[in-house]
Amino acid sequence: MPAPRATGPLLIAVGRMRAAAAAPEAALFARYNARLRPPLRPVEIAEAPAGAGPAERRRREGAALLAALPEGALAVALDLSGEAPGSEGLAALTARWAESGRPLAFLIGGADGLDPAVLARADHVLSLGPFTWPHLLVRALLAEQLYRAQAIQAGHPYHRGWRPA
Numbered sequence: 001m002p003a004p005r006a007t008g009p010l011l012i013a014v015g016r017m018r019a020a021a022a023a024p025e026a027a028l029f030a031r032y033n034a035r036l037r038p039p040l041r042p043v044e045i046a047e048a049p050a051g052a053g054p055a056e057r058r059r060r061e062g063a064a065l066l067a068a069l070p071e072g073a074l075a076v077a078l079d080l081s082g083e084a085p086g087s088e089g090l091a092a093l094t095a096r097w098a099e100s101g102r103p104l105a106f107l108i109g110g111a112d113g114l115d116p117a118v119l120a121r122a123d124h125v126l127s128l129g130p131f132t133w134p135h136l137l138v139r140a141l142l143a144e145q146l147y148r149a150q151a152i153q154a155g156h157p158y159h160r161g162w163r164p165a
């Protein structure tokens with residue numbers, strides 16, 4: 001009997017990659033996600049209507065993000081307020097998350113950011129540094145850093161961590 005197909009972490013994210021304007025971000029995400037073993041499984045959450053204020057949009061999008069999160073999942077929220085561990089640090093974190101045995105899910109907010117309820121539920125808040133990145137680009141940045149983390153764990157030369165003294 002063939003081994004059950006490994007299922008990758010969920011990537012639960014606000015926004016749609018379908019819009020033609022998002023094609024470059026979608027292509028970049030697809031490039032790195034195809035290298036991940038196993039790849040991320042994207043779940044897209046519709047952006048709340050622009051008519052609602054930012055706090056209400058965050059609340060509605062946050063509720064939808066949490067509703068898409070499987071029970072018992074180890075939730076990693078992408079947010080500027082979180083820890084920015086660096087690539088080697090993320091490699092260590094991903095190993096620890098895998099050891100937990102819990103299904104892993106990454107959460108990315110929309111243009112107005114993540115609701116406090118999402119941050120309160122998160123098991124880990126991960127920052128990609130102090131810059132504010134566009135939410136569709138964050139998917140590609142995360143996929144690249146997860147691929148880099150796998151390369152670090154495997155000793156693959158994709159990652160070259162040399163720094164001048």
Ligand SMILES: C[S@@+](CC[C@H](N)C(=O)[O-])C[C@H]1O[C@@H](n2cnc3c(N)ncnc32)[C@H](O)[C@@H]1O
Pocket residue numbers: 077078079080107108109110111112113114126127128129130131132133134135138
């Ligand atoms: C355009 S940003 C939202 C900006 C919002 N004003 C805020 O402060 O969160 C959209 C989403 O991308 C992700 N994001 C953007 N920059 C990030 C960074 N440097 N680190 C981690 N996540 C980031 C977060 O999930 C954020 O909710």
